[in-house]
Amino acid sequence: MIIKKVATRPAPVLFPVPTVLVTSQIEGGEPNMVTIAWTGIMCSEPPVVYIGVNPIRYSHSLIKESGEYVINIPTVTQVKEVDFCGVVSGKKVNKFKETGLTPVPASQVKAPLIAECPVNIECRVRQTLSLGSHDVFIADVVAIHYNEDVLDEKGRPDIERIQPYGFSLSEYRLLTDKIGFHGYSKKNKNR
Ligand SMILES: Cc1cc2nc3c(=O)[nH]c(=O)nc-3n(C[C@H](O)[C@H](O)[C@H](O)COP(=O)(O)O)c2cc1C
Numbered sequence: 001m002i003i004k005k006v007a008t009r010p011a012p013v014l015f016p017v018p019t020v021l022v023t024s025q026i027e028g029g030e031p032n033m034v035t036i037a038w039t040g041i042m043c044s045e046p047p048v049v050y051i052g053v054n055p056i057r058y059s060h061s062l063i064k065e066s067g068e069y070v071i072n073i074p075t076v077t078q079v080k081e082v083d084f085c086g087v088v089s090g091k092k093v094n095k096f097k098e099t100g101l102t103p104v105p106a107s108q109v110k111a112p113l114i115a116e117c118p119v120n121i122e123c124r125v126r127q128t129l130s131l132g133s134h135d136v137f138i139a140d141v142v143a144i145h146y147n148e149d150v151l152d153e154k155g156r157p158d159i160e161r162i163q164p165y166g167f168s169l170s171e172y173r174l175l176t177d178k179i180g181f182h183g184y185s186k187k188n189k190n191r
Contacts, residue, residue: 012038016166016173021072021085022051023103023111024062031103031112033095034059035086037167038134039071047141049123052134058091063137067125068109072117076163079172108142118150118162 017037025031038052049071053060063069074082081099088095096103103112106122113120123139130136150161165174 013169015168016175017168019074019082019165019167019172021074021078021082021101021114021117022053022059022063023070023072023114024059024066024068025111026062026065027110029062030090030094031096032059032062032090033072033085033099033101033114034090035082036071038136042138048126048138049121049141050136050138052131052136054134058089060135062111063125064128064135066110068111069123069125069137069139070106070109070111070113071121071123072114073119073121073162073164074114074117076165076174078116079165082172106143107145113145118147119157120145 018039020036020039021033022036022039023031023033034053034057036051036053040050042048042050051063051069051071053063059069078101081101084099085095088098095101101117102115104115106113106120109122109124111122113122121141122143122145123137124142125137125139127138128135129138146157150158152158152161163174165172167173
């Protein structure tokens with residue numbers, strides 16, 4: 001069979017990517033939330049993550065000044081709030097008040113956790129890369145929190161309870177069906 005390829009111009013096409021709410025706050029200021037899809041893990045040990053933020057975002061100035069942020073993984077019932085935080089700026093609107101989401105103190109950083117988001121990852125910036133349209137804030141993970149109700153009986157995060165979703169070609173999409181697990185190919189073939 002011949003598989004025909006169609007080439008297009010270079011673009012940031014990679015999907016699905018996570019959709020998260022990133023909180024930031026400076027000393028004496030109000031906390032802010034921003035929707036971020038340019039995010040991921042860079043290193044396992046030590047745990048290092050990144051977010052790509054356009055310098056025109058209000059959040060960019062808060063993260064640059066504080067050197068800290070929290071990645072909050074939202075659940076399926078928070079899609080509307082996620083979209084709102086991605087189309088409105090905290091420069092003009094208090095997004096916590098508008099969405100009804102609740103800021104709660106973090107343990108290591110000034111930026112708050114979002115109570116309703118089942119997973120919260122506290123981050124401290126170690127390096128910033130300016131690549132063009134976006135600056136990349138590379139950060140050490142300094143603490144992680146889970147809402148109790150998304151942990152299984154052994155205290156492990158349960159993806160079925162967290163119900164995260166991805167962002168693919170401008171759409172929010174659930175990542176639902178389990179189609180394998182780490183190492184299952186080797187196990188099944190008895191290698
Ligand atoms: C689904 C989605 C993903 C987004 N991802 C990013 C991103 O990765 N980086 C970025 O700089 N802006 C991203 N944006 C745009 C910002 O969220 C948006 O400009 C926001 O209003 C900025 O808020 P702020 O000014 O309060 O920081 C995204 C928006 C949406 C809806």
